[in-house]
Amino acid sequence: MLLTVPEAHTERCSQHPSLSTGYAGRVRSFPLVSCAAVLQLIRVPRGGTNSHLVQAAERAHLTGAERTGWMTTTGEEGMAATAEVVIVGAGIVGASVAYWLTEFGMRDVLVVERRVPASGATGKSGALVRLHYPNPHETQLALESLRFFQEWESRVGTSSPFVRTGFLQVVAPDDEAKLRQNVALHQALGAPVTLLDRAAVAELEPWRELGELTVAAYEPESGYADPIAATLGLLARAEQRGATFWPGTTVTEVLLAGDRVAGVETTRGPIAAPVVVLAPGPWANRLLAPLGLDYQLLPRRVQVVVFRWPLEPAPAHCCGIDTAVGLWYRPEGKTATLVGLEAGVQPADPDHYPETADPSFVAPARAAIARRYPALAEGIVRGGWAGIVMQSPDGRPLFGPIPEYSGLFAFLGDSGTSFKTAPAIGRALAEWIVSGRSSRDLTPFRVARLAEGRPWIDPTDYARPGRTVSR
Numbered sequence: 144m145l146l147t148v149p150e151a152h153t154e155r156c157s158q159h160p161s162l163s164t165g166y167a168g169r170v171r172s173f174p175l176v177s178c179a180a181v182l183q184l185i186r187v188p189r190g191g192t193n194s195h196l197v198q199a200a201e202r203a204h205l206t207g208a209e210r211t212g213w214m215t216t217t218g219e220e221g222m223a224a225t226a227e228v229v230i231v232g233a234g235i236v237g238a239s240v241a242y243w244l245t246e247f248g249m250r251d252v253l254v255v256e257r258r259v260p261a262s263g264a265t266g267k268s269g270a271l272v273r274l275h276y277p278n279p280h281e282t283q284l285a286l287e288s289l290r291f292f293q294e295w296e297s298r299v300g301t302s303s304p305f306v307r308t309g310f311l312q313v314v315a316p317d318d319e320a321k322l323r324q325n326v327a328l329h330q331a332l333g334a335p336v337t338l339l340d341r342a343a344v345a346e347l348e349p350w351r352e353l354g355e356l357t358v359a360a361y362e363p364e365s366g367y368a369d370p371i372a373a374t375l376g377l378l379a380r381a382e383q384r385g386a387t388f389w390p391g392t393t394v395t396e397v398l399l400a401g402d403r404v405a406g407v408e409t410t411r412g413p414i415a416a417p418v419v420v421l422a423p424g425p426w427a428n429r430l431l432a433p434l435g436l437d438y439q440l441l442p443r444r445v446q447v448v449v450f451r452w453p454l455e456p457a458p459a460h461c462c463g464i465d466t467a468v469g470l471w472y473r474p475e476g477k478t479a480t481l482v483g484l485e486a487g488v489q490p491a492d493p494d495h496y497p498e499t500a501d502p503s504f505v506a507p508a509r510a511a512i513a514r515r516y517p518a519l520a521e522g523i524v525r526g527g528w529a530g531i532v533m534q535s536p537d538g539r540p541l542f543g544p545i546p547e548y549s550g551l552f553a554f555l556g557d558s559g560t561s562f563k564t565a566p567a568i569g570r571a572l573a574e575w576i577v578s579g580r581s582s583r584d585l586t587p588f589r590v591a592r593l594a595e596g597r598p599w600i601d602p603t604d605y606a607r608p609g610r611t612v613s614r
């Protein structure tokens with residue numbers, strides 16, 4: 144006897160148009176005797192073939208009640224786990240996607256993480272939360288995300304990881320015209336940003352050496368966050384709303400059925416899913432290469448060092464980026480300052496790299512911060528570390544649907560600047576998955592832009608050869 148899939152299942156497909164592409168039709172025409180019969184089909188032995196997984200993926204549209212008694216999200220031997228969406232990586236972006244998918248009502252979301260949350264770039268991040276970008280697209284993501292950080296407790300339910308300090312952007316004298324243009328753009332977008340003249344900067348931070356500064360951009364509402372607390376908070380909220388988290392599990396392969404996603408293979412067995420979101424940070428290339436995808440992404444090692452002020456009390460200063468010096472910094476607690484440099488960021492292997500800062504990094508970092516905060520020429524080193532970011536060829540992130548494979552989405556090439564924007568990036572990806580489109584125009588971030596020969600170039604960028612942005 145041939146029956147069609149119960150109405151409830153096809154309704155779910157229509158709620159999630161992106162899941163329906165090449166999928167709902169297949170479910171509708173699937174020769175079912177009953178849901179129980181489908182369940183028999185998807186008892187996949189470990190090492191089962193892709194076609195078994197396709198059948199299992201189709202199962203992912205059954206309701207929770209119909210799974211009870213057979214499905215496991217603990218990767219039990221002899222069964223294929225399933226999910227509506229599998230997210231690869233529990234950095235800030237993967238956690239944000241999980242948060243937003245569950246905010247939009249999805250429950251069957253599985254986050255797979257090779258180690259623990261925030262064990263990639265996120266856990267090492269300077270985590271500046273600021274608005275200053277030389278284009279409207281990243282500024283809008285940053286502004287939406289700043290509002291999210293400001294409303295953290297009511298939205299996420301954990302104590303806020305965000306610390307408001309204010310933010311100062313300083314540039315070299317020959318970039319001041321660009322700075323003014325950028326601030327005008329930010330203001331037009333409604334961002335809380337003002338221009339400060341030399342006297343106003345001196346009043347804001349009397350302990351600062353002004354150098355050649357005549358004007359700076361000031362963001363009174365910006366600051367920084369604890370990136371690990373932020374990731375854990377988003378994941379906890381997603382789990383509270385029904386998402387499942389598998390730490391200590393590596394995704395070894397994205398599984399395909401023709402030109403669509405069927406799930407993932409993991410070190411705990413296969414997971415069947417019609418939608419897979421890749422947010423694997425600097426480990427992306429090893430999942431992309433077998434799919435024939437190459438975005439020329441390069442893992443790069445970024446260092447920071449923390450100096451304790453030799454003063455008591457230490458000044459409560461702003462976060463800042465100073466492209467005249469090639470420096471970024473933020474308070475680290477109440478008595479120290481965390482310092483990063485724009486130069487000297489080297490390619491590295493994310494599985495084998497020194498996680499502490501090099502001794503040779505300390506002197507240039509101290510010299511750079513002392514040009515602005517002279518008291519830190521005698522700053523006392525309290526530690527330092529290194530993390531790996533994934534650099535895209537044009538230094539801007541790539542994210543959205545992967546056009547080659549239906550059901551595959553990705554956030555790639557964070558380029559050292561995507562902690563602060565992760566709340567908005569997660570929302571955009573979740574919107575695509577749930578409704579098939581994003582509520583804002585994210586065309587500039589499309590993954591195809593490099594293949595189209597249209598790298599992202601901002602005329603008002605302060606970029607200098609040999610410098611990267613990790614802040």
Ligand SMILES: Cc1cc2nc3c(=O)[nH]c(=O)nc-3n(C[C@H](O)[C@H](O)[C@H](O)COP(=O)(O)OP(=O)(O)OC[C@H]3O[C@@H](n4cnc5c(N)ncnc54)[C@H](O)[C@@H]3O)c2cc1C
Nearest residue numbers: 232234236257263264265268269271394424530561562563
């Ligand atoms: C020193 C430093 C300073 C920075 N400063 C700032 C800043 O001030 N402001 C800012 O906005 N950004 C900053 N950044 C950049 C920011 O931290 C990153 O852009 C952001 O954290 C990227 O998050 P992500 O979730 O994409 O990647 P990641 O945090 O790298 O997360 C990827 C996760 O995926 C997991 N994973 C990878 N492969 C697999 C697999 N096959 N299976 C399962 N799990 C997998 C990893 O273990 C990891 O947990 C800085 C980065 C560094 C290193």
